[in-house]
Amino acid sequence: MTTGDLYLPAAEALFNDLKAQMAPAIAFDAKLVGVFSGGAWLADRLAAELDGEHEVGYIDVSFYRDDLSTSGLKSNVRSTQIPFSVQGAHIVIVDDVLFTGRSIRAAVNTLFDYGRPASVQLAVLVDRGGRELPIAADYVGAPLIVSRDLMLALSKDDAGKFALTTEPWMQR
Amino acid sequence: MKIAIRKGRVIDPASNFDAQADVFIAASKIVAVGEQPADWHSNRDINAEGCIVAPGLVDLAVHVKRGTLATELAAAAAGGVTSMVCSPDTDPVLDEPGLVDMLRLRAQSFHGTHLYPLGALTKSLAGVQLAEISKLAQAGCVGFSQADRAVLDTQVLLRAMQYAATFDYSVWLQPEDLHLANNGVAHEGEVASRLGLAGIPSSAEIIALATHIELARVTAVHLHVCRVSTAEGVALIRAAKSSGLKITADVAINHLHLIDLDIGNYDSNYRLSPPLRSSRDRDGLRAGVIDGTIDAIVSDHTPRQDDAKQVPFGEAAPGATGLETLLSLTLRFAESARIPIHDALARVTHHAAQAAKLDAGRLAVDSVADVCVFDPGAYRLINKAGFKSAGKNSPFLGYELPGVVRATVTAGHLAFEAAA
Amino acid sequence: MLSKKNLQLNENGDLRHLLAIEGLPKRIIERILDTAESFVGVNEREVKVVPLLRGKSIFNIFFENSTRTRTTFEIAAKRLSADVVNLDVARSSTNKGETILDTIANLTAMHADMFVVRHAESGAPYLIAQHAAPHVHVVNAGDGRHEHPTQGLLDVFTIRKYKKDFTRLTVAIVGDVLHSRVARSQIHALTTLGVPEVRVIGPRTLLPADIERLGVRVFTSLEEGLKGVDVVTMLRLQNERMTGALLPSASEYFSRYGLTPQKLALAKPDAIVLHPGPMNRGVEIDSAVADGKQAVILPQVTYGIAVRMAVMAILSGSTR
Numbered sequence: 001m002t003t004g005d006l007y008l009p010a011a012e013a014l015f016n017d018l019k020a021q022m023a024p025a026i027a028f029d030a031k032l033v034g035v036f037s038g039g040a041w042l043a044d045r046l047a048a049e050l051d052g053e054h055e056v057g058y059i060d061v062s063f064y065r066d067d068l069s070t071s072g073l074k075s076n077v078r079s080t081q082i083p084f085s086v087q088g089a090h091i092v093i094v095d096d097v098l099f100t101g102r103s104i105r106a107a108v109n110t111l112f113d114y115g116r117p118a119s120v121q122l123a124v125l126v127d128r129g130g131r132e133l134p135i136a137a138d139y140v141g142a143p144l145i146v147s148r149d150l151m152l153a154l155s156k157d158d159a160g161k162f163a164l165t166t167e168p169w170m171q172r
Numbered sequence: 173m174k175i176a177i178r179k180g181r182v183i184d185p186a187s188n189f190d191a192q193a194d195v196f197i198a199a200s201k202i203v204a205v206g207e208q209p210a211d212w213h214s215n216r217d218i219n220a221e222g223c224i225v226a227p228g229l230v231d232l233a234v235h236v237k238r239g240t241l242a243t244e245l246a247a248a249a250a251g252g253v254t255s256m257v258c259s260p261d262t263d264p265v266l267d268e269p270g271l272v273d274m275l276r277l278r279a280q281s282f283h284g285t286h287l288y289p290l291g292a293l294t295k296s297l298a299g300v301q302l303a304e305i306s307k308l309a310q311a312g313c314v315g316f317s318q319a320d321r322a323v324l325d326t327q328v329l330l331r332a333m334q335y336a337a338t339f340d341y342s343v344w345l346q347p348e349d350l351h352l353a354n355n356g357v358a359h360e361g362e363v364a365s366r367l368g369l370a371g372i373p374s375s376a377e378i379i380a381l382a383t384h385i386e387l388a389r390v391t392a393v394h395l396h397v398c399r400v401s402t403a404e405g406v407a408l409i410r411a412a413k414s415s416g417l418k419i420t421a422d423v424a425i426n427h428l429h430l431i432d433l434d435i436g437n438y439d440s441n442y443r444l445s446p447p448l449r450s451s452r453d454r455d456g457l458r459a460g461v462i463d464g465t466i467d468a469i470v471s472d473h474t475p476r477q478d479d480a481k482q483v484p485f486g487e488a489a490p491g492a493t494g495l496e497t498l499l500s501l502t503l504r505f506a507e508s509a510r511i512p513i514h515d516a517l518a519r520v521t522h523h524a525a526q527a528a529k530l531d532a533g534r535l536a537v538d539s540v541a542d543v544c545v546f547d548p549g550a551y552r553l554i555n556k557a558g559f560k561s562a563g564k565n566s567p568f569l570g571y572e573l574p575g576v577v578r579a580t581v582t583a584g585h586l587a588f589e590a591a592a
Numbered sequence: 593m594l595s596k597k598n599l600q601l602n603e604n605g606d607l608r609h610l611l612a613i614e615g616l617p618k619r620i621i622e623r624i625l626d627t628a629e630s631f632v633g634v635n636e637r638e639v640k641v642v643p644l645l646r647g648k649s650i651f652n653i654f655f656e657n658s659t660r661t662r663t664t665f666e667i668a669a670k671r672l673s674a675d676v677v678n679l680d681v682a683r684s685s686t687n688k689g690e691t692i693l694d695t696i697a698n699l700t701a702m703h704a705d706m707f708v709v710r711h712a713e714s715g716a717p718y719l720i721a722q723h724a725a726p727h728v729h730v731v732n733a734g735d736g737r738h739e740h741p742t743q744g745l746l747d748v749f750t751i752r753k754y755k756k757d758f759t760r761l762t763v764a765i766v767g768d769v770l771h772s773r774v775a776r777s778q779i780h781a782l783t784t785l786g787v788p789e790v791r792v793i794g795p796r797t798l799l800p801a802d803i804e805r806l807g808v809r810v811f812t813s814l815e816e817g818l819k820g821v822d823v824v825t826m827l828r829l830q831n832e833r834m835t836g837a838l839l840p841s842a843s844e845y846f847s848r849y850g851l852t853p854q855k856l857a858l859a860k861p862d863a864i865v866l867h868p869g870p871m872n873r874g875v876e877i878d879s880a881v882a883d884g885k886q887a888v889i890l891p892q893v894t895y896g897i898a899v900r901m902a903v904m905a906i907l908s909g910s911t912r
Contacts, residue, residue, distance in 0.1 A: 063642035073909035113639035365800035368738030438715030484713035
């Protein structure tokens with residue numbers, strides 16, 4: 001699929017690559033915690049399609065972000081749901097796009113307010129570089145260079161099939 | 173000093189005069205209107221081209237204290253007001269002849285607006301004991317009033333009115349039942365309910381006014397109703413007048429323009445006494461002015477310091493500054509009520525003077541030279557910096573109003589002249 | 593008045609101050625309720641704190657005492673990691689004659705980000721909002737008999753939790769509506785959210801003039817007014833009302849307007865009972881009802897913290 005001059009890989013193919021990387025590596029009972037909303041969809045499908053027993057949780061990082069004064073509070077804050085005990089758990093945070101790393105920092109901080117995990121790893125569909133914090137993913141579908149004036153996001157159609165899309169970056 | 177006011181449109185509501193003419197003033201009187209007297213040499217020539225030359229305004233309701241006389245007299249002159257009736261709630265209350273003398277002498281020393289004091293009807297305005305109103309009249313009081321303080325004891329009120337009627341003195345009363353108005357800060361109705369402000373019901377005025385009118389009927393005193401604010405109040409006055417009672421009435425200019433909705437976001441400049449009421453009341457007041465039920469329009473000038481107004485609405489001192497906006501607002505009223513300018517001007521000159529039994533408010537040969545020259549077509553923005561009054565508390569801040577005063581002459585003396 | 597500005601919103605339509613529910617667009621009320629939902633989750637977990645307002649200074653300025661309300665605002669602010677300063681103005685500089693505006697100017701000079709204000713005079717928070725520095729947000733914690741917006745919001749949040757759909761409800765507010773800021777806030781919240789029938793019930797001496805113009809149906813009989821109702825809010829009756837010829841006695845009030853199980857039975861069987869607190873048992877509400885299964889009074893308190901957290905978070909995040 002293309003958007004103008006930009007070549008976007010097929011998200012379903014990336015998803016399969018990601019799954020293949022995670023399958024032999026993660027704990028049998030690793031918890032999958034998806035960051036709303038792309039990460040949440042990914043976590044649900046990974047939990048369904050990977051072997052093992054993977055309980056799923058969801059995180060909204062709005063309350064842990066560092067940009068309240070400049071970007072404001074997101075208008076559709078969702079509720080974080082962690083239906084298992086974080087204490088001593090092996091957790092994989094799942095997100096669609098890894099960019100500056102700030103969302104992941106906020107997700108880790110959120111998790112630690114629920115308890116002390118045994119380990120935390122990160123799985124992302126796309127790593128687009130541009131890190132502003134020392135954060136790295138353990139499992140990556142694919143790296144992708146995207147112009148800084150575009151936002152990259154995951155979408156899902158009615159049948160549950162994933163696709164990558166871009167939008168111009170909107171400063172508030 | 174000989175002053176000639178040239179090329180203006182002279183309007184004298186008392187004689188129905190409305191024509192282009194020159195006015196000639198000498199030694200505190202108007203000596204000629206129209207043709208220049210023989211051997212005339214002006215000390216001052218005022219160009220009134222494009223302006224109206226009218227009698228100086230007669231404002232029946234001004235609240236001043238001895239300490240602020242200088243600024244408030246300057247404000248009056250700037251507003252074209254040449255005669256003002258001053259409420260007895262000065263500080264101290266005007267209930268002794270010596271205090272009246274001091275006030276009048278001090279005012280006279282400014283050679284500005286004529287100040288006619290109202291004396292206190294009861295000592296300290298407390299509503300218990302009669303003041304020495306005969307001595308106060310001899311010292312210069314033109315009537316007797318309770319300011320905005322109700323007399324609770326109807327028997328005291330009856331006797332005070334009887335006593336005043338003995339000497340043909342007028343009694344000026346603002347009708348408000350103290351208990352019904354208790355703690356209220358705004359007109360009782362939808363706006364006060366929404367804003368959560370304690371209400372003063374219309375019946376507080378209606379009941380007090382009915383009482384005053386009945387006592388006036390019984391005592392045959394001349395009753396002047398101060399600051400009517402309800403449509404029903406106007407109806408009561410109309411009925412009382414048609415039954416032959418000696419009653420006159422005034423309305424504050426603020427109530428001809430504003431209503432309770434104008435309080436907006438609790439702006440304390442709209443905290444007035446009586447309170448701003450509903451649009452139905454405003455309609456009744458306007459009709460009352462037009463049909464003559466209400467004799468006079470007044471400013472109810474009440475200058476307040478910032479710290480009396482920059483507080484929550486319920487804690488603010490009521491009242492608005494008004495000497496410098498009375499003329500403009502009267503012109504604006506004439507525009508919106510679609511009445512001729514000379515009818516509106518009559519309510520702040522000749523009719524006002526008659527209601528107060530003052531020899532004022534006329535522009536004619538041999539009358540005292542109290543004249544206001546203003547440009548009816550010029551507009552000005554009302555802002556705090558423009559006020560000479562010590563009080564900048566106007567509910568019309570930010571409004572553009574017609575009528576810019578060019579010159580004011582009081583007793584033949586040029587009391588105010590606008591910068592060129 | 594030339595024009596009445598909506599002081600609560602900035603030019604972008606974001607919430608800049610919370611002064612009243614009257615005049616708040618429906619989208620903003622819904623956003624506050626939705627955001628509060630997430631904070632309920634925060635308040636239920638082990639670590640009840642989020643770092644959202646870290647470094648912000650929130651000043652509780654209570655010109656009228658209320659330990660209860662002040663405490664809930666303090667808890668809400670602290671759970672957002674903000675610094676809280678409590679100013680008990682009765683015992684501070686305003687007693688020495690400092691004006692309300694001087695007090696505010698001094699506090700602004702101490703780099704306050706938000707003022708939570710309670711005052712005995714209606715409209716006081718508007719005066720403060722008009723004179724506050726541009727970056728300071730003002731929250732009305734109750735002004736005279738005008739409004740108590742966070743209470744109104746937590747009341748509708750509670751109703752939404754139990755009843756879901758506002759557009760099918762009949763809500764009754766019972767008691768001293770004349771003096772109640774809670775009643776006014778609730779009326780505006782309910783009508784804005786589309787509740788088709790809002791009723792006020794009380795003796796004529798306790799109903800404000802022209803109250804129907806706010807969009808409510810007036811009842812003077814509790815029995816008539818409670819028929820078929822989904823939600824009942826009981827207002828507190830203060831002792832002062834027994835003087836000044838408003839009411840003869842607490843016991844006569846209770847016999848006519850007190851909520852007993854028998855009277856509550858006239859409402860729908862699944863009707864819920866709210867009360868802004870503190871309750872006067874045996875005056876406006878019978879203990880059997882207050883402690884009964886239809887009362888949601890304690891959940892109101894819990895939700896009150898989440899709603900106040902939501903208000904503070906949204907205000908702090910609005911554009912300059």
